[in-house]
Amino acid sequence: xxxxxxxxxxxxxxGLGRAxxxxxxxxxxxxxxxxxxxxxxxxxSDEAAERHEAAKTFPTDLWSRDDDFHSREAKRARDxxxxxxxxxxxxxxxxxxxxxxHWPSGSSVPLVATVPPCRPRAIY
Amino acid sequence: xxxxxxxxxxxxGAYRTARFVARDTPLRLAIFAALALAAAWPLLSSAxxxxxxxxxxxxxxxxxxxxxxxxxxxxxPLWDPYYCGGMYLLGTPQARFVSPTFLFTLLxxxxxxxxxxxxxxxxxxxxxxFRYARDRGATRFAALLAAPxxxxxxxxxxxxxxxxxxxxxxxxxxxxxxGVRRALARERWAIxxxxxAAAWCVGFGGTYAAPIAALWCAFEVxxxxxxxxxxxxxxxxxxxxxxxxxxALATALAAVRLWPIAQTLDEAPRIIGGTPGNTWKILVRxxxxxxxxxxxxxxxxxxxxxxxxxxxxxxxxxxxGLALAAILCIWxxxxxxxxxxxFAALRELPLYVxxxxxxxxxxxxxxxxxxxAARGISLAEAYARVQGAPHAQREGRSRRRRVAxxxxxxxxxxxxxxxxxxxxxxxxxxAKERSLGVLSLPDAATPFHQARGSRWALAYYExxxxxxxxxxxxxxxxxxxxxxxxxxxxxxxxxxxxxTVTERSWTPNAIDLDVTLSRPATVAINQNWHxxxxxxxGEVESDHGLLTVALPEGTHALSLRFLPRSxxxxxxxxxxxxxxxxxxALRAHRAPRVNTLREGAVLAVLxxxxxxxxxxxxxxxxxxxxxxxPLTPDGRPVVADGLDEAAVRIDAKFxxxxxxxxxxxxxxxxxxxxxxxxxxxxRRSPRVDPGLGIFVHIEPSSxxxxxxxHVLLSGVxxxxxxxxxxxxxxxxxxxxxxxxxxxxxxxxxxxxHVRRGGSRVPVLDGGHTLVDGDRVLAVSFVAx
Numbered sequence: 001x002x003x004x005x006x007x008x009x010x011x012x013x014x015g016l017g018r019a020x021x022x023x024x025x026x027x028x029x030x031x032x033x034x035x036x037x038x039x040x041x042x043x044x045s046d047e048a049a050e051r052h053e054a055a056k057t058f059p060t061d062l063w064s065r066d067d068d069f070h071s072r073e074a075k076r077a078r079d080x081x082x083x084x085x086x087x088x089x090x091x092x093x094x095x096x097x098x099x100x101x102h103w104p105s106g107s108s109v110p111l112v113a114t115v116p117p118c119r120p121r122a123i124y
Numbered sequence: 125x126x127x128x129x130x131x132x133x134x135x136x137g138a139y140r141t142a143r144f145v146a147r148d149t150p151l152r153l154a155i156f157a158a159l160a161l162a163a164a165w166p167l168l169s170s171a172x173x174x175x176x177x178x179x180x181x182x183x184x185x186x187x188x189x190x191x192x193x194x195x196x197x198x199x200x201p202l203w204d205p206y207y208c209g210g211m212y213l214l215g216t217p218q219a220r221f222v223s224p225t226f227l228f229t230l231l232x233x234x235x236x237x238x239x240x241x242x243x244x245x246x247x248x249x250x251x252x253x254f255r256y257a258r259d260r261g262a263t264r265f266a267a268l269l270a271a272p273x274x275x276x277x278x279x280x281x282x283x284x285x286x287x288x289x290x291x292x293x294x295x296x297x298x299x300x301x302x303g304v305r306r307a308l309a310r311e312r313w314a315i316x317x318x319x320x321a322a323a324w325c326v327g328f329g330g331t332y333a334a335p336i337a338a339l340w341c342a343f344e345v346x347x348x349x350x351x352x353x354x355x356x357x358x359x360x361x362x363x364x365x366x367x368x369x370x371x372a373l374a375t376a377l378a379a380v381r382l383w384p385i386a387q388t389l390d391e392a393p394r395i396i397g398g399t400p401g402n403t404w405k406i407l408v409r410x411x412x413x414x415x416x417x418x419x420x421x422x423x424x425x426x427x428x429x430x431x432x433x434x435x436x437x438x439x440x441x442x443x444x445g446l447a448l449a450a451i452l453c454i455w456x457x458x459x460x461x462x463x464x465x466x467f468a469a470l471r472e473l474p475l476y477v478x479x480x481x482x483x484x485x486x487x488x489x490x491x492x493x494x495x496x497a498a499r500g501i502s503l504a505e506a507y508a509r510v511q512g513a514p515h516a517q518r519e520g521r522s523r524r525r526r527v528a529x530x531x532x533x534x535x536x537x538x539x540x541x542x543x544x545x546x547x548x549x550x551x552x553x554x555a556k557e558r559s560l561g562v563l564s565l566p567d568a569a570t571p572f573h574q575a576r577g578s579r580w581a582l583a584y585y586e587x588x589x590x591x592x593x594x595x596x597x598x599x600x601x602x603x604x605x606x607x608x609x610x611x612x613x614x615x616x617x618x619x620x621x622x623x624t625v626t627e628r629s630w631t632p633n634a635i636d637l638d639v640t641l642s643r644p645a646t647v648a649i650n651q652n653w654h655x656x657x658x659x660x661x662g663e664v665e666s667d668h669g670l671l672t673v674a675l676p677e678g679t680h681a682l683s684l685r686f687l688p689r690s691x692x693x694x695x696x697x698x699x700x701x702x703x704x705x706x707x708x709a710l711r712a713h714r715a716p717r718v719n720t721l722r723e724g725a726v727l728a729v730l731x732x733x734x735x736x737x738x739x740x741x742x743x744x745x746x747x748x749x750x751x752x753x754p755l756t757p758d759g760r761p762v763v764a765d766g767l768d769e770a771a772v773r774i775d776a777k778f779x780x781x782x783x784x785x786x787x788x789x790x791x792x793x794x795x796x797x798x799x800x801x802x803x804x805x806x807r808r809s810p811r812v813d814p815g816l817g818i819f820v821h822i823e824p825s826s827x828x829x830x831x832x833x834h835v836l837l838s839g840v841x842x843x844x845x846x847x848x849x850x851x852x853x854x855x856x857x858x859x860x861x862x863x864x865x866x867x868x869x870x871x872x873x874x875x876x877h878v879r880r881g882g883s884r885v886p887v888l889d890g891g892h893t894l895v896d897g898d899r900v901l902a903v904s905f906v907a908x
Contacts, residue, residue, distance in 0.1 A: 002150070004148070004150040004151070005150045007150070007151065007154035008150055008153045008154040008157050011154055011157040011158050011161055012157055014161060015157070015160075015161045015164065015168055015240070015243045016240060018165065018168040018169060018171075019168045019171040019232065019236050019239050019240050019243075020171075020232065020236065022168065022169050022170060022171040022172045022173075022236070022239075023172050024172040024173050024562045025562060027562060027564070028562070052797070055799065055859040056859060056861060056862070058859075059822070059830050059832070059857075059858060059859035059861070060820065060822075060830070060831075060832030060834070060856045060857055060858055060859075061832075061834075061856075061857070062757060062839075062857055063839075065857075066594070067579070067594070067596060070577075070578040070579065070580055070594045071178075071578075071580045073578060074578045074580035074581040075580075077578075077581070078581070087562075087564050088561060088562075088564075088581065088584060089563070089564035089584040089587065089588060090564070092578070092581055092584050092585070092588075093584075093588050093590075095576075096573075096575040096576070096577075096588075096590055096609070099575075099576060099609065099610050100573075100575075100610045100612075112576070113576055113608050113609045113610035114576075114593070114605065114606075114607065114608055114609070115576065115593045115594050115595065115603075115607070115609075116605070116757075117595075117600070117601075117602075117603035117604070117605055117669075118208055118595040118596060118597060118600055118601040118603050119600050119836075119839050120394075120596065120597060120598060120599065120600060122395045122396060122397035122398070122817070122834070122835040122836070122878070123397040123398045123817070123833055123834075123835065123878065
């Protein structure tokens with residue numbers, strides 16, 4: 001190889017090496033069965049209130065309401081995972097499993113398994 | 125030696141070194157790589173982490189879905205079942221995987237690939253800006269200093285933090301511009317450069333970069349035409365002809381993405397309303413001021429350090445073109461704040477109607493400014509040389525003049541060098557602001573199921589083999605309301621008791637099922653219908669947008685395959701264009717320019733080859749479409765023959781030939797904290813202005829008013845697309861606030877030119893209701 005290209009190659013290799021050796025903080029623990037039910041209850045019990053809040057924020061737009069609810073739901077799942085030192089993915093997976101297997105949710109209204117079709121707002 | 129002499133000697137040495145580096149390609153690239161590394165270092169150091177910003181989840185997901193399609197399922201990345209209930213992955217405008225940088229994702233995964241892509245694209249942009257500035261007449265030294273000003277500007281610091289990696293497509297802008305300039309000089313290699321850079325930009329998800337770059341290239345052609353219009357007609361025509369060939373081959377090479385995207389946006393057009401604008405003060409802060417959280421400052425940062433050199437650049441007569449480009453960029457970036465608005469005029473063009481954010485024209489302004497700065501430095505450099513030359517000294521030019529010339533050159537150059545520091549710092553600041561997470565390991569053994577999901581945490585769903593029905597995109601993704609996120613099986617027989625269905629194998633583009641039916645029945649798959657789905661038996665159909673197959677009685681080994689004509693045809697056209705470009709590249713060695721009529725004819729044949737392939741692919745069997753009538757949220761047709769019996773008539777007439785026939789609340793005395801729906805029944809004349817929107821002001825007797833402005837009737841049909849002289853049901857949900865009890869609520873309705881200037885449409889006749897400021901009172905109620 002032409003030595004003139006050595007500095008360029010070296011810097012590129014340094015960049016590539018930095019990306020490949022970068023590590024994430026150690027994974028949180030996997031949630032056990034009881035924790036998963038707890039996570040589901042924690043998130044799902046607030047669903048009616050969160051949907052109500054979302055309706056207040058977007059009184060005339062069904063998709064925006066649902067999207068706002070999912071934002072609140074995701075935040076609640078992340079909060080639960082952080083405070084219980086378990087993986088965020090496990091909390092989200094517990095919501096899916098609970099909805100699918102009809103776990104008791106503590107919610108005053110039945111949980112919704114559908115979403116309104118995607119309608120991004122034309123006006124912000 | 126005095127300190128001043130020491131300093132002069134050091135500066136002289138640095139200048140000579142920089143000139144040497146700029147001349148030597150490997151060394152220059154090493155400097156650019158080092159700069160890109162410094163800027164991208166925070167991204168590279170956190171490359172194992174997940175960017176938790178909402179857009180990063182979605183845009184990164186497309187890359188992951190494409191990677192999994194290839195590595196896990198050994199299929200072309202055509203269909204993405206993991207998002208929105210299934211979508212055309214290749215036709216998703218914001219996906220960036222049809223790009224050489226996808227190799228990084230394939231090899232190292234999405235998050236590491238993203239950081240490496242940012243690093244690599246910055247290098248591409250640095251070298252591109254250098255070469256473009258050189259072509260615009262800058263010296264090597266000046267071009268070296270100017271390159272970071274554009275290629276490391278604020279947009280490339282902001283984008284990775286938000287997951288908007290597609291914005292790195294702007295790093296290809298100088299390459300495209302260079303290609304067009306050289307193509308205008310009839311150089312063969314320039315056609316290849318233009319085509320490759322443009323196709324890369326399109327494949328990289330450049331929803332803003334590609335259309336804006338196309339404008340820049342058009343400007344280059346116009347500038348060439350203006351400078352050659354007198355006396356050099358043949359040269360002008362030949363140059364424009366070669367550039368047009370480059371544009372045609374660029375379009376053909378990008379067909380593998382352009383055709384699918386065109387299909388997607390034809391089926392689900394992106395509707396953009398509003399009249400966005402930026403004051404001059406905001407633009408200055410975005411462009412010159414450093415990053416400040418919770419503000420737009422520094423979003424397109426170049427900084428004040430570039431100003432002296434750029435102002436010097438304006439002193440050259442040959443900079444008129446660049447100066448004009450800069451002025452046009454500023455004018456466009458001001459959006460609707462400027463009067464008249466060039467941005468508004470641009471949005472009249474089909475390709476540009478979907479642009480929402482005018483400030484993004486500050487990106488090409490960055491290229492214009494950096495190039496002007498390069499020209500300014502070049503001018504100062506030349507002037508300093510002339511003044512310092514022996515003949516100038518012999519001619520007795522004053523020492524003061526010589527010193528002034530060197531000082532101007534030194535100050536402008538030094539400002540550019542110092543300016544690199546804040547540029548790099550911007551990248552670090554934005555990278556530090558990101559919220560980062562850790563992804564769980566993929567669960568390959570779990571079968572795929574649709575989940576309710578969450579687009580706000582989308583990256584977590586694909587690894588656990590779940591699709592997210594919760595969906596956001598910049599365009600209304602066709603999504604069936606029948607999709608469910610809690611089904612035990614993703615396939616079912618619609619008619620109860622008609623038979624059984626078992627999944628034999630499942631991959632994104634191919635689903636194999638065993639079906640046994642005692643009578644003709646329909647198999648429903650819990651994914652969205654698309655015209656690209658085909659089956660080996662029965663008929664693929666859409667049931668309210670859900671993917672279904674109508675089958676006869678009997679036992680069937682049903683195979684569903686996703687292979688849209690736009691993907692196949694687009695790939696074929698791209699392949700033929702690639703062949704033509706390889707031929708051109710080989711010819712460019714022997715005959716660098718297109719000089720004769722014969723060579724022009726050969727070029728025309730090369731352009732015609734992909735065009736004919738396109739026509740051939742277009743004439744294949746048309747995919748079956750399902751023109752299902754648009755429905756209101758409560759399931760009724762939007763278009764009706766007349767009003768419902770219970771409708772409350774208004775008959776208010778607006779200019780533009782629109783009538784509000786009736787307005788009806790689902791509950792006349794709604795309860796506080798409950799949902800009701802408001803139905804507005806419209807009728808339009810055969811001729812109606814395009815771009816109309818409906819504004820709805822919901823005003824209580826005391827407290828905060830609410831707003832229900834919208835563009836599409838019932839969220840599905842644009843007024844200009846609706847049939848004339850029919851009743852058009854526009855149903856909007858209305859949440860009555862908790863504190864509404866006892867208050868009188870008035871709902872005022874009107875029309876405005878939501879996509880054309882924002883003015884209200886005058887009310888000509890209020891009919892049976894009150895009129896106030898070009899709006900009519902639709903309903904009023906007292907909440908219980």
